Amino acid sequence: xxxxxxxxxxxxxxxxxxxxxxxxxxxxxxxxxxxxxxxxxxxxxxxxxxxxxxxxxxxxxxxxxxxxxxxxxxxxxxxxxxxxxxxxxxxxxxxxxxxxxxxxxxxxxxxxxxxxxxxxxxxxxxxxxxxxxxxxxxxxxxxxxxxxxxxxxxxxxxxxxxxxxxxxxxxxxxxxxxxxxxxxxxxxxxxxxxxxxxxxxxxxxxxxxxxxxxxxxxxxxxxxxxxxxxxxxxxxxxxxxxxxxxxxxxxxxxxxxxxxxxxxxxxxxxxxxxx
Ligand code: SAH
Numbered sequence: 001x002x003x004x005x006x007x008x009x010x011x012x013x014x015x016x017x018x019x020x021x022x023x024x025x026x027x028x029x030x031x032x033x034x035x036x037x038x039x040x041x042x043x044x045x046x047x048x049x050x051x052x053x054x055x056x057x058x059x060x061x062x063x064x065x066x067x068x069x070x071x072x073x074x075x076x077x078x079x080x081x082x083x084x085x086x087x088x089x090x091x092x093x094x095x096x097x098x099x100x101x102x103x104x105x106x107x108x109x110x111x112x113x114x115x116x117x118x119x120x121x122x123x124x125x126x127x128x129x130x131x132x133x134x135x136x137x138x139x140x141x142x143x144x145x146x147x148x149x150x151x152x153x154x155x156x157x158x159x160x161x162x163x164x165x166x167x168x169x170x171x172x173x174x175x176x177x178x179x180x181x182x183x184x185x186x187x188x189x190x191x192x193x194x195x196x197x198x199x200x201x202x203x204x205x206x207x208x209x210x211x212x213x214x215x216x217x218x219x220x221x222x223x224x225x226x227x228x229x230x231x232x233x234x235x236x237x238x239x240x241x242x243x244x245x246x247x248x249x250x251x252x253x254x255x256x257x258x259x260x261x262x263x264x265x266x267x268x269x270x271x272x273x274x275x
Contacts, residue, residue, distance in 0.1 A: 009085030011112055013105055015098040015124015016040075019209035019261060020134075021047040023125045028092075031122070032057075036089035039080055043096025043234055043262055045209075063263070074104050078111045085117045096234075098126035102152060102177045126150075128175040131207035131236045135214045136249030139173050144241040147172040153186050154178040161193075168193035173240035180235035187222045190239070195219055200243035205235045209261040213254040216246050232258050 012031045017023030032038065032052040040049060042063030049059055060080060062072040084091045095103050099121055112119045128150055132139045139148045149172050153159055159167070167174060168190045179186060183203065190199075202216040203226065211232070217225050219239065 007086045007088045007117075009088045009091065009117060011081055011085050011091045011093055011108075011117055011119040012122060013093050013099050013108060013119060014095070014122040015126070016044040016048055016094050016096055017125040018097050018127040018130030018207055019043075019045055019212075020130070021045045021051070023130060023208060024048055024052065025122065025124065027122050028094075028124070031090075031092050032094075034090055035092040037084045037091045038094055039077065039084075039091060040094040041096050042264075044094050045261075046263065048094075061263075074107050077104075078107060081108060082111055082115050082117065085112075086115065095124070096127070097130070098124045101126045101128075101150060127177065127207060127234065127236050128238075131204040132175075132238065134208045134212060134252055135202060135204050135216075135238075135246050136251050137202060137238060137242055137246050138249075139175070139238075139242060141242045141245055144245070145171055145173045148175060149173070150175050150177065152177045152179055153182050159189075164189045164193045168195040171241065173238065173242050176237040176239070179237055180231040180233070183229075183231075183237060184223065184227055186237070187219060190219060195239075198241055198244075199239060200241070200246075202238045202243045202246055203229075203231060203235060204238065205232045206255075206261045207234075207236060211255045211257045211259055211261045212252060213256065214246060214250065216243055232260060234262070 014028045014031060029052050033054050035053065035057045037058045038053050039060045039062055053059060062077050081091055081093055093108060099105050140146060151174060153176055176186065197220060199219045200216060201219050201222055202214055205213040215226050
């Protein structure tokens with residue numbers, strides 16, 4: 001149709017950081033000030049939307065919540081991005097944390113290229129880095145670890161037995177995204193695979209937000225201390241020798257709150273309209 005001829009729209013695929021609104025980059029803030037349309041994930045602070053998006057912009061919430069069912073299908077998100085860009089608009093597609101870590105950015109890049117739409121990718125502070133900093137856990141601290149891995153265990157079949165052995169024997173720091181619901185099993189698998197007794201685990205709820213909580217202990221004590229816990233979303237898990245440093249270097253006390261910092265997906269789902 002003729003709208004394709006006229007378009008000079010552009011899409012900014014941007015990371016909003018893990019929660020604390022001040023972890024937004026200046027670059028993303030400037031794009032939010034110029035945007036015609038902002039299409040945002042659930043794990044983006046409402047402070048960012050309220051304070052930095054210009055008042056004329058249209059804000060669309062397309063929350064997804066792993067395992068909790070309700071979500072905006074990726075195909076709908078792709079259509080929205082493409083439609084607005086083809087109308088000549090500056091679209092900011094805002095994602096929690098960093099754009100490239102455990103996100104559907106590939107689908108979005110593919111439709112942008114297929115439709116010959118210009119884009120930029122602007123990184124953000126991923127949850128692992130935000131959580132580690134705000135929990136006082138240096139991820140590759142000297143004499144503790146020389147590497148860090150970003151992983152997920154949200155589906156039981158993502159990791160096979162050989163991988164468990166490797167994960168249990170490595171000295172790399174392990175960071176698990178989207179895995180708080182399967183945490184008991186994760187710990188069990190690592191213990192069955194004979195993880196070393198000097199490895200500790202930290203479960204970090206709502207990292208970098210005022211509602212942050214960190215629960216940490218030796219991996220072998222986890223079942224007794226925190227087994228069967230249900231954590232507030234979003235939660236990240238860090239495992240390794242470095243986690244022991246949390247006790248010494250933590251600089252934020254637990255909020256001891258179990259309220260939600262981010263809007264639950266059910267609410268944001270029906271907000272797929274002007275906000
Ligand atoms: N692109 C995001 C990750 C999206 S996957 C990033 O780079 O951070 C969603 C998962 O990220 C959640 O299930 C949780 O494991 C983690 N996560 C995101 N924000 C978090 C936060 N503030 N605190 C703890 N975990 C968080």
